[in-house]
Every structure is written in structure tokens, then in C-alpha cells.
Amino acid sequence: MAPVVTRTVRSSNPDALVPLRALAAALGLSSSSSSDGGGGALAFSSEPLPSRDAAAAAAAAAISVEMEIRIRNPFDSASRTSNVRGLAGVARAMCRAVPEAGMWGEDGAEGAASVEGWVETASTELTGAAFGDRAKEPQFKSLAENFGSTVDRHLSKSKSPFLVGTSATAADVVGAILLAIAAQRTGAVVGGKKSAEWCGAILGNGAVKGAIGDGVKAPGQGGKGGGDDGKEAAPVAAAPSPAAAAPAAAGDAVDLSSNPLVQKLDSLGIPHRTYSHVACMSADDLVSNVAVPGGETHTKNVLFKDKKHGMFLVTTRTDADVNTKELGKALGLKGKTNLRLAAEDLLMEKLGCKKGCVGPLAIVNNSDKDVKLVMDEGLYAAAKIHSHPMTNDASTVLEPSDLKKYFAEVGVEPEVLPFPTKKGGDDKAKWAGKAPASRPQEAKKEKSKDKKSGGKKGETMLALQWKKDENFAQWYSDVIVLSEMISYYDISGCYILRPWSYKIWELVQDWFNAKIRALDVENSYFPLFVSQDRLEKEKDHVEGFAPEVAWVTKSGETDLAKQIAIRPTSETIMYPAFSDWIKSHRDLPLKLNQWSNVVRWEFKYPTPFLRSREFLWQEGHTAHVSYDDAQVMVRQALDLYRDVYQELLAVPVVPGYKTEKEKFAGGHQTTTVEAYIAGSGRAIQGATSHNLGQNFGKMFDISFQDEKGETQIAWQTSWGLTTRTIGVMVMVHGDDTGLVLPPRVAPLQAVIVPIVSKKFTLDDCGPYCEKILSDLKAAGVRAKFDDRAMYNPGWKYNHWEQKGVPIRIEVGPRDIENKAARIVVRYNNEKTDFAVADMGTTIPAKLEAIQREMFEKAKAARDSHLVQVTEWKDFVPNLELNNLVLTPWCGGEHQDWEEWVKDKSRDESLASRGEELEDERTATSVAAKTLCIPFDQPELPEGTKCIASGLPATCWVLWGRSY
Secondary structure: OEEEEEEEEEEEHHHHHHHHHHHHHHHOOOOEEEEEOOOOOOOEEHHHHHHHOOHHHHHHOOOOOOOOOOEEEEOOOOEEEEEOOOOHHHHHHHHHHHHHOOOOOOHHHHHHHHHHHHHHHHHHHHHHHOOOOOOOEEEEEEEEHHHHHHHHHHHHHOOOOOOOOOOHHHHHHHHHHHHHHHHHHHHHOOOOOOHHHHHHHHEEEEEEEEOOOOOOOOOOOOOOOOOOOOOOOOOOOOOOOOOOOOOOOOEEEEEOOOHHHHHHHHHHHOOOOOOOOOOOOOOOHHHHHOOOOOOOOOEEEEEEEEEEEEEEEEEEEOHHHHHOHHHHHOOOOOOOOOOOEEOOOHHHHOOOOOOOOHHHHHHHOOOOOEEEEEEEHHHHHHOOOEEEOOOEEEEEOOOHHHHHHHHHHHHOOOEEEOOOOOOOOHHHHHHHOOOOOOOOHHHHHHHHHHOOOOOOOOOOOOOOOOOOOHHHHHHHHHHHHOOOOOEOOOOOEEEEEOOOHHHHHHHHHHHHHHHOOOOOOEEEOOOOEEEEHHHOOHHHHHHHHHOOOEEEEEEEOOEEEEEEEEOOOOOHHHHHHHHOOEHHHHHEEEEEEEEEEEEEEHHHOOOOOOOOEEEEEEEEEEEEHHHHHHHHHHHHHHHHHHHHHHHHHOOOOOEOOOOOOOOOOOOOOEEEEEEEOOOOOOOOOEEEEEEOHHHHHOOOOOOEEOOOOEEEOOEEEEEEEEHHHHHHHHHHOOOOOOOOOOHHHHOOEEEEEEOOOOOOOOHHHHHHHHHHHHHHOOOOOOEEEEOOOOHHHHHHHHHHHEEEEEEOEEEEEHHHHHEEEEEEOOOOEEEEEEHHHHHHHHHHHHHHHHHHHHHHHHHHHOOOOOEEEEHHHHHHHHHHHHEEEEEEEEOOOOOOHHHHHHHHHHHHHHHOOOOOHHHHHHHHOOOEEEEEOOOOOOOOOOEOOOOOOEEEOOOOEEEEEEE
16 A cells, blocks of 8 residues: 655635646546545645744745645555745745656756746746736836846746746746736736737646636736736836846847937048947946847946046956955056046036936037946957947947947047956956055054164054954954954964964853753764765755865875865764664753864955855754744743853844744744944854754654654754854953953953062062962952063053953052052953952952943943834945944845845945945945844834835844944
8 A cells, every 4th residue: 555645735815826726637647626635645725824923923934935845654554744945945844745746846856947937937036916906006017027028038048938948837827827827916017929929828738727717817918017008018128126127138230320420430430339228327237137148248337436536447357356445556646546326417418318317428418528448358358248339228239340440530648557457366466556455554564663673662563454443354353363263274264263262262151061060952963974965955054054064085195085074063963872872752852062173265355254165063963752842941041142242242132033044944933143343343153053953864864753652854054153153252342451351251361560660579579469369269269360471561551451361450559558459440441449358248249340331331332223223225324324224124024125135235335335346255245134033123113115015014124234
């Protein structure tokens, strides 16, 4: 007897099951409608899908889809149940039930990935338009039009009439039906011959038509989409949205003889060709949508304005790296430069162009001759140059020699500069304005040395060369090196943790071990290496880490038969063992922790403690009988992380849920604590605790027999805290002198410094200081008597201040007479005389007061930069003020709108700074990202709209620039 498999599909809106019903028909799966979800191999339930829990409801999709798969063993009648969520996930499961149909791609993993990508995109962009309550809002119309344009562009380039491969797949069925319904409901104009033929062919298929009926029409075939007359609509330009750009429709040369620049070229007798294409607002749009032959290039054009130095029209290759600071140097501009993007009214006044329509030919319109043309030397190496003739739906093609002739004829002599490309390479060295990366640092440090060479007597001559508010990154580097926290290593991204920083990590370990033991968590250790098969077993998980995995490929001079990964995280290392160990509910819960190192081969610029290729961490992994038990563990771990930051490090954090875009790869839900660095105005993820659900349990067969003898899949968690904690602490509390350590994690909490002289020697004060030291140690204070004779008191003061010791105890001859000592507090430089007899009690009390006050100071700084914003116009200006921004949001699952906010905030921030691009490897982007959906939610008035999408807001989300 074969196992009995029942699949039941439900949705929060049963109408949204239409594309899946059609897919079932195309697959030949027997299906039925059901109110109880039972019966048949595949059932579509008419009962709406309820929310799983309150937390899920807050972050659930506006329209959710779920398939329950129940498998009954015919021998013992035991059944196992699993769930697949999301329209794409359900479509995948249906196709895999009938693999011979080839509906999930015919070309192996690559084909399957393409199908899944199309289904996921269609689901994300069209479900709200097709089945949501607010389909008439303009953003949904734009999403539908953009998806249709994307399909048309893809099919125009493909030899196949289908999206993936040579026959129809789930991508075609789901995409065509969603697009047709979305176009009907929104009135979207879905143009393009290819997309119209594609949609009509899919909807006209007998199996599909039988499942969806006659109510769903292809755009342009009686539906509202495609124009009221049913004729094919012209392609439309992409509207601002997170969807893909509109398709290219570049044609042959057309009659643009009335264009003034075309007329000018004709009058000068300069050979050219001008052709039309879809409107493109940016160079990136041109590259994506308007293909050019090999060796030819589009142009990127920007008008800059500087109050002192005038205006510059900069024309470069599309991949050129335009840095305004370096551009000013290359142009030889004297004094302070502040090149900023010119406003559109200035574009019209000086060049006769609107935004997005500028090209080098427009320089002829600058009758005042007050705009300097700057050309990229690399353009002249191209076979031909394509540029806008003052309109963004056409391009004019010229050979470089003819473009030079044009400039000469109109009386313009451009400045030609060797702009580097984003990829770097040899052209970087040619760029006149580019200085070696180390030059500013060396110059500044040399200047600082000169400045400090006549310093006060007793200074160490090793003071910080950078101020925290002048150059935060260099200040941080100075602090961690001069305080003897780290030493640099000869492999980029790897650092030596010196005893001063490692002791801090040990203090965190000691505290954390005591706490997790109280939760019955046991320490263990698993190997550093993982086989490729194990690492790649969980698809989403490995995709999340794939770019950062380091591989061992050789043993000595011999190639390994199979490459071995170095641990990026330990789920795939530990869980096969979990599967071996867990057989019964009596084996649960299993709660393990390990202290280890991991390797993630980061390609962004490394920062010690914050972003390195090898780091130390603690990782907890647990398995439980139920979801609820696992969720309790998740929150217990997160509470410990909150306390590490707030109780040990005196750093305030915001606990909350990560959005779907930011959650742990392969996990069900991620919780986090987010910290804020006032010195840089950036947030940083402090630590995370993940509810993994049953995903890894299914992958690694972590199953058990419950009390009824039925087989169940374990519910799992994982949670981790890294040496990043140390870097966060340094950034939050450090000052222009060096470290400022919270007492609870300070390797030394108090240092005794005798004020010796010729008349007051160590022999005179030694016994007195030793007695103080003895009393402090007896009281549990980590203390030291600095009796080094080779250093004077001033040197010692600077040394211990730089290392951040919370309390310095100074002992001079008068102190001994008064049976007292001078107490100097590091964090605020407070100076007080304490009686020696009471130090066993007064110093511990003072340390606790310092700990509390440092937290309150950091919290006040954080809170002063935490603002609520409900309109987009206020969003980027608040980022520019180094604020964390709390906004209404349409739900953590809206990854498309998250990406939209990220891109738009980056563009607006760069524009406000007069910059165009940022280094792709930077770890400190100006773009905003979601930090978390805070547990502590402010009141959300009814009718509040999401700041980005305009959809009804379901929660508040915290945004910020982040490390």
C-alpha cells in the first residue's frame, strides 16, 4: 500500500487561489473545492486562512496562501503534517508533485530558479492589484504596467514564446493570470505585442480556461487593461516604484528632423543617426533597456553647480566613478569646493533640457558660456557614442571624431579627464584627483604630531590623532589600536585580539554562561569544517551565506576530492547530530551552546570588531516539542542579549522583529536588538535570536515520537552574540582621549597611581597603596597598583585614561596624612576625595553609580535621535540629521517597498550632498534600511498609511543607516 497524501490549499482571500487552480489543471492534478480542506489529492478550501498568531498577524502578507500536506503511513496509520507558505512556495510544491510535467523548469536547477523568480515577482507585484481591497490606488496600476513591460521586454529578446525554456511553465500560468486580473481591476495599460500574445495564449489554453472561466480576459482582448478600444497599447515608461523598469523598444533611425539638435548637426554637415526608444530617466535605465553594439556606449550626464567655481556639465561613460570631491581636485579648483547637482530650472535655463534629457550636444544652448563642459577621456575610445538630443526617448549616435568636430564648430573646448570606472583598476592611477588611500591619514597624523610636539610635560606622545566628531572612522581605528585592544594582521579583515579586549570578551562569557546554565543550556563544541553537501542542503540558508563562504580546496599540494567549507555558521554542522540524538519526546528539549570562531569572507570594507572575516561568537541551538516552547527560548535568549548590552555594556537597545527581507536565511522569524552609535549617526544590529520553525528539522530529519507514538518534526531555535559587542561599546562611550569602559566589563575597574617625586618615593607610599589594593580586591573590585618606576604619574594618567579604566585612585603625601585618596572618574572626569578606611564599600558603590550613569547618558543621546515620521518628505532630512526614523509600515513582508525605500533614500541623500554614486563595497551606505519592527509599538491611528506604498499601515517600523 502506498502512503496517502492529501494536499489542501487555502488563502486569506479565497479568490486569490484562481492562478493555483489553473496551475493544478495544467498539471493534471485532481482538485476539488472544500470547506473543510479534506478529500482528494488536492483540495482548494473556500474557508479563509486565519492568522497563526498575533505576532504573525502584525507581519503577515496582505494576502497569504498556504498548503497543508498530510501524509498517512498505511502500515501504522501515523500521519505527518507539513505546511508550505506563500503563492510561490505552493506553486513549487504543486509542480514537484508532478515532476514529469516539467512545469517548474526543464533545465535543472537553473531553470527552476528562473521559474521561481518569475512566480515570486508576479506574486509580489500583482497579488495586491489582482485581489486586494485598494486596487484602484495608482501604485498598483504602475506595478501591473511595469510587470507587463518587463514580460514584453523579456519575450522580445527571447526566441521562445514562454518566460522560461521552450514550453509553458508555472511562471507563464501564474504570471499571465495575475497580470490579466490586475489589469482588469486597476485599468492598467499593458502594452506590447509580445506580452499581449503571451497572455492570450496562456489564458486561451483549454485546461487553464476551464479552471478560470470566461471572466478573465487578456489585456487588449475585452478587459479594461490595454485600452478601452481593445487595441494594442503603446509601451509606457516605468513609473517610480520598486518594480522593474519599463522595457526597451529601441528602433531603427526615425524621423526626428524637427529636433533642434538634429537640425544643428545637419546644418554642420556632421554624420549622425538618431533613433527613438522607451523613455529613460537615467544612465542605468539606458543600460538596462536600450542595448548598443559592442564597443559603443551610452553617456551619463550631470550638471553640477558650485557657488564659487561656477557650473560644469560632466559627460562620462555609464560605468564611470564620479566623485565630486575628487572631480574638484582634478579640475584644479582652488579653495573649498562644493559641487552639487543643479536644479531642474537651472537645466532649462542654461541647457534647454529637462531632468533626464541632458546630453553633451545641449552645450550649444549655453549662450552665456558659463557652463564648462567636462568630457570623459574613455568616451573617445568608444566606437560610437549615444547621447540624448534634449529628449529622453531618443538617442543620437556619433563617432568620437564627429563629436569633437561638433564641439569645435559650436565654439566649445571641453576639459577632458580620465575618469576611473566603478571597477577600479589601472584607470584609478590615471585619475588626477585621486590620492592614495593613506595620504589624508598620513598628512593629518603628521600635522597632529607637529601640533602635539610641544605638549605638556608627562604626555605619552601617543595621544589620539583624530577627534571623534571630526573623523569618526579614523578616531575609532586610533582608539582600538592605542588602547591595546587589537593589532592588525597581514590578512585583510583579520585582527589580533590583545589581552585587554579578550578580557572584556571573557567577562561577557562568564556572565552569559551563568545565565544560560540557569536555562538548562549546556556548552559543547562542533567541528570547524562542513562538507559541501551538508552546507547546501538547505537552499535559502546557503544562498544567504554563499558569497561569504571560505573553502578549503587543497591538502598540501594535493587537490581535495571534494572542497570543504569553513564554518560560516553551524546549523548544517550541528543538525545532522541532532537527527541522530533525538528519537523521542523524552530527548527534548535539547539545548546546546558553543563558543567558537566563524569565517565569513566579507567583500565590504572591514572594520575591526564590527565587520571582519573571522570573528568570535557564542551560538545557541535548541530543539523543542512545540512552536510555543521554541518561541519561549527565542525570547529568553533575546532578553539575555538585551541585558548584555544594557546591563553589562551600558548601551541601550531596541528589541523587535526583523522584516522578511532582513530575517535569517532559512528561518521562520528573527528577533533582534538594535543599538545606535551617536558618533556616526548609524544603527548596528547588536544580536539576533531566530525561531527556525521546522524548516531545518525537515531538511535534516530531526524527528521524534510524541507521547501518542506519532512522528513529529522538532521546532528549533538558534541565537548568536559576537565580538561586535566590543566595537559597539567602544563607539558609544569612547571620547577624544580614548576608551571609556563600563565598570562591569572593564578588565581593570580601578588603578592606583602614586604621585611619586624625589621627596615622596615608592618606598614611602607603597604600603599605603598595597593596603588600598588589598581592600579593593577583597571587595571584589578588579584593581591594580601601578608601581612601575620607569614612568612618571602624568604618563600613567594618560595611559590608563586611554585604556578606559573607570576609576583612577591617586595617592600623594597629603592623602596619606589625611588617610584618604583622590578618586578620578574616567567617564566624566569627576574628582573626589574618599576615606581609605571605607574604600571596600565606597568604591564598589561608585562603580555601580558609574555604570548606571553611563547607560543613562547613552540612552539620552539615543533618544534625542529617535523620531517619528509619517510623510516621505521628512524621511531623508531626518536621516541627514543622524536620526533613527520610526514610520508607519504596510508589513514586514513587503520586500519590494523596502528595496524602494533603500534606493530612493540613497539617491536623495547623495543628491543632497552633491554626489551621484557610492562605493558598492562600502559598509556605511547612506541608504536607509529597516532595523526592526519594535516590540514596543506606539499607537497606530486608524487610517494611517504606509510611508512608502500608501497601503494601510499595520505597524511601526524603525529605519536607519546601519553598519
